[in-house]
């Protein structure tokens with residue numbers, strides 16, 4: 440290589456490096472903008488998740504829900520319970536449910552309750568509201584094989600119906 444060739448060679452390398460640097464700068468610029476956008480979009484669902492959690496944690500006014508509920512609609516919901524529960528004072532797969540609102544849990548004579556049920560307190564509307572949402576979660580070891588009623592309206596209507604047969 441003579442001097443001329445070396446100069447061209449170095450020049451070519453410098454040129455290539457410059458192009459490389461420029462590409463790097465531009466792509467870093469794009470990357471930075473991109474990561475800012477990601478950080479921003481992550482924040483948005485976080486905030487709404489926080490709001491949703493707050494809504495979940497807010498205590499439900501069961502008394503008000505039940506007062507505004509529809510006992511006739513609750514009687515229809517009770518069809519899901521009727522496979523196991525009677526309301527004429529006789530026991531079936533489950534204990535009879537007439538008079539259940541306000542009754543101490545696990546106290547119907549001649550019914551073999553689980554220990555968990557016997558340890559549960561009185562069936563206030565609040566207690567029923569929680570139990571009927573998730574029977575196994577609220578009374579551990581319960582014999583009641585029922586997944587639960589997820590809708591608040593169904594539970595409120597049902598409790599309003601149970602109140603009509605609890606006086």
Ligand code: HEC
Pocket residue numbers: 516517519520521522523524532533534536539543544545546547551552553554555556562567571578580581582583584585588597
């Ligand atoms: C597959 C049968 C089955 C279904 C369906 C069922 N239950 Fe029960 N339920 C039981 C059994 C069994 C027990 C007794 C549980 C125990 O001793 O742990 C029980 C207990 C209860 C108790 C406690 C009663 C007491 O005397 O302490 C309530 C309240 C109750 N069920 C309400 C309901 C309602 C309301 C529904 C309908 C949404 C329903 N159950 C659906 C079988 C059932």
